[in-house]
Amino acid sequence: MMKRQSLRKTRGKAPGRKNTSLGDRSLLRPPPFIPTLSLPHKFRFVNGANSGNFSISRGNLLNLFVVATSAVTTARLVEGIRLKRVQIWANPSALGTAPTTIQLEWLGENSPSTIVSSSTMGIQPGYVSARPPPSSSNRWWSMSGNQESDPLFSMVVPVDCVIDVDTEVRLVEQESPTAGDVPAGATLGQVYGDYLDGLASGKLAPIGLATLP
Numbered sequence: 001m002m003k004r005q006s007l008r009k010t011r012g013k014a015p016g017r018k019n020t021s022l023g024d025r026s027l028l029r030p031p032p033f034i035p036t037l038s039l040p041h042k043f044r045f046v047n048g049a050n051s052g053n054f055s056i057s058r059g060n061l062l063n064l065f066v067v068a069t070s071a072v073t074t075a076r077l078v079e080g081i082r083l084k085r086v087q088i089w090a091n092p093s094a095l096g097t098a099p100t101t102i103q104l105e106w107l108g109e110n111s112p113s114t115i116v117s118s119s120t121m122g123i124q125p126g127y128v129s130a131r132p133p134p135s136s137s138n139r140w141w142s143m144s145g146n147q148e149s150d151p152l153f154s155m156v157v158p159v160d161c162v163i164d165v166d167t168e169v170r171l172v173e174q175e176s177p178t179a180g181d182v183p184a185g186a187t188l189g190q191v192y193g194d195y196l197d198g199l200a201s202g203k204l205a206p207i208g209l210a211t212l213p
Contacts, residue, residue: 035173036170036171036173037170037171037173038168038169038170038171039168039169040084040166040167040168040169041166041167041168041169042164042165042166042167043064043164043165043167043193043196043206044162044163044164044165044206044207044208045162045163045164045165045195045196045204045205045206045207046160046161046162046163046204046205046207047157047158047159047160047161047163047203047204048159048160048203048205049159049203050159050203051157051158051159052156052157052203053154053155053156054154054155054157054196054197054201054203054204055107055151055153055154055197056151056152056153056154056155056196056197057148057149057150057151057152058142058146058147058148058149058150058152059142059148059149059198060194060196060197060198061081061083061142061152061165061167062076062078062079062081062142062143062144062148062178062180063076063180063181063194063198063199064078064081064165064193064194064196064206065077065078065169065191065193065194065209066180066181066191066192066193066194066212067189067190067191067192068183068186068187068188068189068190068192069177069188070186070188071183071184071185071186071187071188072182072183072184072185072186073179073182073183073186074179074180074181074182074183074186074192074212075177075178075179075180076144076172076177076178076179076180077171077172077191078169078170078171078172079143079144079170079171079172079173079175079178080141080142080143080144080169080170081141081142081167081168081169081170082139082140082141082142082167082168082169083132083138083139083142083152083165083166083167084131084132084166084167084168085129085130085131085164085165085166086104086128086129086130086153086155086163086164086165086166087127087128087129087130087163087164087166088102088104088118088126088127088128088129088155088157088161088162088163088164089125089126089127089161089162090102090118090120090125090126090127090157090158090160090161091120091125091158091160091161092120092121092122092123092124092125092126093120093121095122099119099120099121100119100120100126100158101117101118101119101120101126101156102117102118102119102126102128102155102156102157102158102161103115103116103117103128103155103156104116104117104128104130104153104154104155105153105154105155106130106132106133106136106138106152106153107138107151107152107153107154108132108133108136108137108138108140108150108151108152108153109136109137109150110133110135110136110137111132111133111136111137111138112133112136114130114133116128116129116130126161132152137150138152138153141170144175144178145178157204162207163196163204165196180194181194181198181199181200181212182199183199183212183213184213185213186212186213190210191209191210192209192210192211192212192213193206193208193209193210193211193212194206194212195211195212199212
């Protein structure tokens with residue numbers, strides 16, 4: 001008899017096992033859910049024919065991914081975008097010629113006068129990789145309708161350079177679509193990539209997407 005009682009006393013829950021009884025109310029409903037699609041995305045561009053200084057604004061980033069709603073109108077597929085990193089590659093200069101310099105400058109609020117530059121030397125290409133300065137507005141989300149004209153950064157880039165813009169994007173959910181750049185002769189329903197410097201300038205063309213006409 002004493003042996004049976006001692007066995008009963010040692011019985012209990014196995015260590016580490018979670019109580020899964022119906023008394024645990026967290027099991028009676030699914031967790032909170034956010035339907036807005038948010039994902040990281042890299043946009044790539046090439047400067048096909050024009051070297052120069054380009055200023056990139058919040059509105060430029062918001063227009064990078066659009067769908068044609070008619071031959072002359074577009075709607076943004078991105079309602080929010082956040083800048084993570086900018087990378088630039090430049091071809092080496094011809095042997096015996098002066099080096100080619102590429103440069104990126106951050107322009108946002110609370111941003112120190114930060115310029116990142118690189119020069120090509122011999123067969124060595126130029127390369128710049130820069131993240132937005134900490135605590136600057138360059139790291140903020142850009143949203144449609146809010147301070148779209150604010151410049152985020154400027155670039156001095158040569159012909160044929162490649163530019164990668166790493167971002168986090170949030171796609172349109174229930175908001176009314178916001179109009180993007182005004183094309184000429186777009187195909188209804190076609191998804192387009194806009195120029196990094198905007199359609200009016202039209203020099204830094206997207207790679208991998210149909211270019212906005």
